[in-house]
Amino acid sequence: MLINRKFLLTGIALLIILVTACGQSEQSTSIAKPPTQQEVGEVREVNRQTLQPKIVTVTEETRQTYKWYCSQCHGVKGKGDGINAKFLTVPPRNHTKAAYLETRTNEQLFEAIKFGGLSVGRAPCMPAWGHTLAEDTIHSLVRYIRELCHCEAF
């Protein structure tokens, strides 16, 4: 029963995502809402090893990494206002907003960065950085996002 519900919900989430390509479409300017956490079932198997909570700190390098790669979409200050933002159907997440980020675990944030938005039931406009950034760097980016939102996962 639970399994069935999961399947159904994953299906719904997929449907929502399927109609959402990343480049702004000219026929509809309305912004598709990303599915909420409850709508999303388990989307992929993950190597639990990589998700072990790690003690990492935010260094100057972390900030530079964020600036160099992430600010293209998320903006220099993480407000979701990078130069690509207005061309995307799903807006880049505002990393300073605690209300949403509190609902996401560090593992989910880690996965979103490493495997891309699709892997956590989010939009494909968020690319995968797993071939670009080392895991420790990704862990430190998660910490940095926690700094930006002044929040922790519930």
Next chain:
Amino acid sequence: MKLLKTLILSGLLLSAPASADVLADKNCGSCHRLKPEEIEKSFTGPDLHYSGNKFQPEWLKQYLINPEVIRPAGFVTDPGFLPKTDLPPHASSSIEDANALTKELMTLKISTPAPVNPEPLSKGLRAKIKYQFERTFGCISCHQSLNLAGKVRGGISGPSLVNAGNRLQAAWVADLLKTPETYIAKSRMPSYKMEPATLEQFTRFLMTLKKENIK
């Protein structure tokens, strides 16, 4: 008197080593990297030291005569990717200069990438790769391309790919996707470890993007 002048002028033209220094004469090196050795220096324009690998000569010549915007946010050097405002249009050259510059630029090479199958992609594969371009890999988040209705859409942090099929050499595109570090010391684009077959299909897909398809 006039004859003498013409004689001297044509003598000068002939004796000048045809186009060897035209890039220096036109001061292109003040904004563009023209030699691989200059890797430490930072420039306000994109790298041209591998023009012979990257560009299709016909496009290059037309660009120099009648430049088009390739990077809608400018050539951004700011680490936080702050776009440039008030972009001045690129200087344009006379047909003669454009010919000489193109000839010279096409000699600048740093690699010998393997050729790519020039056959246009089948319709089915095109649809498949278009889907991956927009979703699986999210290329469209940073690059403009054309949608099914022939409209330009996509992000602007990367160079526009709307005219990639006229502008870029397929072999270079494939090599860039495979080993970006050959050309770009520190790219802002994610690395994609694509399967060789996917990589080839992506390259051939990009080659189908041409500005004459804009509607």
